[in-house]
Amino acid sequence: MFHEIKLGVLGAGQLGKMLAEAASPWSFRLYGLDPDPHAPARDLYCSFTCGDFRDFQTVLDFGRKMDIITIEIEHVNTEALEILEKEGVQVHPCSKAITTIKDKGLQKEFYKNQNIPTSPFILIDNRKEIITLVHSGQLEFPFVQKSRTAGYDGKGVKIISTPEDLLEAFDTPSIIEQKANIDKELAIIVSRNIKGETASFPVVEMLFNEKANLVENLLFPANISEDIKIQCQQIATKIINGLDMCGILAVEFFLQKDGSLWVNESAPRPHNSGHYTIEACTTSQYQQHLRAILGLPLGNTSAIVPYSMMINILGEDGYSGLPHYEGISEVLEIESTFLHIYGKKETKPYRKMGHINIIGSSLDSIQKKAIIISEKFKVTSK
Amino acid sequence: MFHEIKLGVLGAGQLGKMLAEAASPWSFRLYGLDPDPHAPARDLYCSFTCGDFRDFQTVLDFGRKMDIITIEIEHVNTEALEILEKEGVQVHPCSKAITTIKDKGLQKEFYKNQNIPTSPFILIDNRKEIITLVHSGQLEFPFVQKSRTAGYDGKGVKIISTPEDLLEAFDTPSIIEQKANIDKELAIIVSRNIKGETASFPVVEMLFNEKANLVENLLFPANISEDIKIQCQQIATKIINGLDMCGILAVEFFLQKDGSLWVNESAPRPHNSGHYTIEACTTSQYQQHLRAILGLPLGNTSAIVPYSMMINILGEDGYSGLPHYEGISEVLEIESTFLHIYGKKETKPYRKMGHINIIGSSLDSIQKKAIIISEKFKVTSK
Numbered sequence: 102m103f104h105e106i107k108l109g110v111l112g113a114g115q116l117g118k119m120l121a122e123a124a125s126p127w128s129f130r131l132y133g134l135d136p137d138p139h140a141p142a143r144d145l146y147c148s149f150t151c152g153d154f155r156d157f158q159t160v161l162d163f164g165r166k167m168d169i170i171t172i173e174i175e176h177v178n179t180e181a182l183e184i185l186e187k188e189g190v191q192v193h194p195c196s197k198a199i200t201t202i203k204d205k206g207l208q209k210e211f212y213k214n215q216n217i218p219t220s221p222f223i224l225i226d227n228r229k230e231i232i233t234l235v236h237s238g239q240l241e242f243p244f245v246q247k248s249r250t251a252g253y254d255g256k257g258v259k260i261i262s263t264p265e266d267l268l269e270a271f272d273t274p275s276i277i278e279q280k281a282n283i284d285k286e287l288a289i290i291v292s293r294n295i296k297g298e299t300a301s302f303p304v305v306e307m308l309f310n311e312k313a314n315l316v317e318n319l320l321f322p323a324n325i326s327e328d329i330k331i332q333c334q335q336i337a338t339k340i341i342n343g344l345d346m347c348g349i350l351a352v353e354f355f356l357q358k359d360g361s362l363w364v365n366e367s368a369p370r371p372h373n374s375g376h377y378t379i380e381a382c383t384t385s386q387y388q389q390h391l392r393a394i395l396g397l398p399l400g401n402t403s404a405i406v407p408y409s410m411m412i413n414i415l416g417e418d419g420y421s422g423l424p425h426y427e428g429i430s431e432v433l434e435i436e437s438t439f440l441h442i443y444g445k446k447e448t449k450p451y452r453k454m455g456h457i458n459i460i461g462s463s464l465d466s467i468q469k470k471a472i473i474i475s476e477k478f479k480v481t482s483k
Numbered sequence: 484m485f486h487e488i489k490l491g492v493l494g495a496g497q498l499g500k501m502l503a504e505a506a507s508p509w510s511f512r513l514y515g516l517d518p519d520p521h522a523p524a525r526d527l528y529c530s531f532t533c534g535d536f537r538d539f540q541t542v543l544d545f546g547r548k549m550d551i552i553t554i555e556i557e558h559v560n561t562e563a564l565e566i567l568e569k570e571g572v573q574v575h576p577c578s579k580a581i582t583t584i585k586d587k588g589l590q591k592e593f594y595k596n597q598n599i600p601t602s603p604f605i606l607i608d609n610r611k612e613i614i615t616l617v618h619s620g621q622l623e624f625p626f627v628q629k630s631r632t633a634g635y636d637g638k639g640v641k642i643i644s645t646p647e648d649l650l651e652a653f654d655t656p657s658i659i660e661q662k663a664n665i666d667k668e669l670a671i672i673v674s675r676n677i678k679g680e681t682a683s684f685p686v687v688e689m690l691f692n693e694k695a696n697l698v699e700n701l702l703f704p705a706n707i708s709e710d711i712k713i714q715c716q717q718i719a720t721k722i723i724n725g726l727d728m729c730g731i732l733a734v735e736f737f738l739q740k741d742g743s744l745w746v747n748e749s750a751p752r753p754h755n756s757g758h759y760t761i762e763a764c765t766t767s768q769y770q771q772h773l774r775a776i777l778g779l780p781l782g783n784t785s786a787i788v789p790y791s792m793m794i795n796i797l798g799e800d801g802y803s804g805l806p807h808y809e810g811i812s813e814v815l816e817i818e819s820t821f822l823h824i825y826g827k828k829e830t831k832p833y834r835k836m837g838h839i840n841i842i843g844s845s846l847d848s849i850q851k852k853a854i855i856i857s858e859k860f861k862v863t864s865k
Contacts, residue, residue: 103811104808104824118507119508122504122507122508125500125504125507125527126501126504126761126821126822126823126824127822127823127824128523128824128825128826128837130526141510144512144529145507147526379508383818383819392815397811397812397815398812398815398816400815400818401818401819405787405788405842406787426486429485429779430779430780433774433779433780433782434780436765436782436783437765437783439508440508440509441508441509442508442509442510442511443510444510455510460787
């Protein structure tokens with residue numbers, strides 16, 4: 102009986118919150134672990150353990166009380182997860198997949214070994230190595246440096262275009278990769294259950310906030326050819342099969358100006374690029390993740406509306422502290438608009454504080470709504 | 484700031500649970516009061532008080548800590564609510580509306596005074612009065628007896644067709660009403676905010692389980708003429724305006740074989756007949772109730788799919804105790820089907836244990852799915 106399954110989640114951020122919200126209509130409740138005592142999902146979990154999911158013993162102790170362990174962040178202690186797997190706890194995604202993904206170096210090598218298209222890269226250990234490579238002519242500007250383990254949400258990524266930029270380079274183990282000649286950035290969520298069955302959601306297009314290096318808006322459907330859509334689906338399916346994981350995987354792509362696709366990176370969990378599925382698809386990415394890891398049939402992934410846009414709500418620049426949400430009434434006045442506030446205790450500049458989904462029957466109408474929302478809705482502080 | 488509003492809910496049943504689920508994406512949380520320590524909404528409220536919402540002092544004490552009070556059941560202590568209103572607590576729906584509705588005698592008199600079409604009726608105090616009326620020829624078989632205050636979910640209603648049935652009549656203050664010549668039973672949810680603006684959801688058709696005297700399935704759209712739909716909307720709007728209440732109101736109708744409409748009864752709160760709105764409409768009845776009582780704009784009430792069916796999941800006859808849900812995987816395998824389990828601690832014969840919504844583009848496809856669901860999904864006990 103699935104109500105008796107104890108499902109533990111490493112992390113209690115907004116992704117954990119929305120996972121708990123997807124489980125609630127089934128009266129299925131989750132157990133959570135997070136170092137932040139005010140984490141957004143805290144009150145939605147039936148039990149919350151305040152502790153560090155990067156700590157070996159903490160994860161081991163937490164996991165031993167669970168039947169299934171999942172994650173809402175990949176920066177967790179995978180050594181503990183390996184032991185839990187040996188002890189018979191189901192870990193979805195498996196520790197091996199998390200280990201591969203959370204180190205961007207291993208992730209790139211995985212793509213290379215699996216013949217997944219991605220930008221050419223080299224692995225380096227420190228800044229000095231980069232400087233040596235540049236001076237010896239083996240590395241040419243511009244290129245991209247990504248810290249192997251540091252970041253997400255655009256942190257830990259630098260574009261290095263000039264000798265001056267080298268001074269700003271990270272002095273940590275990194276990947277150095279060729280800068281893509283980007284036409285569009287795309288993303289897809291693919292799911293895989295215990296039986297190895299897969300199902301992919303529609304491809305979406307990401308629109309960036311340059312200043313924050315964060316996805317600002319996300320558009321469904323991506324304005325690309327059917328052929329590119331199929332390629333995205335095939336590549337994402339190849340990755341999730343290659344990782345031999347259960348759950349959902351988000352894959353981000355660069356569609357280059359020459360029409361070729363490069364995988365940028367993947368995340369083996371619910372992802373920002375799948376938020377639109379909550380209102381736009383038959384099954385949300387969150388419910389799909391639950392279906393996959395609980396051994397239930399995968400849900401239908403098709404959209405129920407012709408168009409959807411997701412607008413990330415980022416903390417306004419210049420404001421920190423207790424959040425103040427401006428424009429709630431104005432947003433709720435706009436038809437077919439869905440407000441998601443993560444309930445974070447504090448806002449910071451560009452912090453993800455929520456998102457707004459819009460659904461509609463024409464691109465024009467949702468774009469107009471998106472403009473109004475961007476103007477009216479702001480997270481400042483008290 | 485609406486996040487600081489303390490909203491207290493009298494009751495923590497499935498309607499409270501779904502209200503909390505609707506509030507969760509906004510990171511808005513509710514305070515609840517219910518006598519059942521295992522009530523379904525308990526863990527979804529940010530604070531739960533175990534106490535009787537029929538008790539004057541309990542409601543008064545609970546309400547004094549709140550900014551707004553709402554209900555998920557109308558059988559609450561309205562004397563306490565009246566005092567709370569005088570003390571400045573917002574009570575939605577207002578105590579006067581609840582008082583009118585919760586006594587079916589007052590409710591019928593309200594309809595009569597407002598020229599709302601409803602079955603002819605008389606008020607009686609005990610069984611003896613009924614017998615006297617029958618013997619004197621003032622009352623003819625068949626007729627319907629409804630206890631003024633006892634029941635909901637089909638309890639407290641008797642159809643009296645023969646002298647023998649008289650022995651089974653309730654010996655309590657009741658209404659005696661003419662039996663409708665029913666073609667269809669219809670329902671509509673209408674909403675009204677603090678400004679007096681109203682919005683009505685689509686009309687639905689109810690299909691009954693004769694044995695349990697409970698709505699078994701519910702179909703959107705009702706298979707009726709546009710004219711009848713408009714009449715339903717107009718009557719429901721007249722009732723909510725007449726009650727001068729804020730929140731949502733469910734109105735149940737008898738469409739008679741001669742084409743005339745009679746109001747059967749109303750409920751000033753989220754209602755079984757509005758469950759389909761969770762997945763079938765832009766705004767759910769629950770979110771609409773929150774919008775109305777929190778002073779937010781009313782949401783768009785239109786359906787986003789051509790057809791929807793709601794199937795009540797009732798506890799199987801012959802089973803009591805800890806519930807066992809049979810057929811979860813089978814139901815989740817059926818496309819565009821949404822499982823709602825209320826998380827009640829115990830099942831009983833015909834107890835409402837959950838519901839399943841189906842959405843689709845053809846009536847035929849959802850009817851086929853409904854048949855499979857009815858066959859596969861059962862709540863038994865362990």
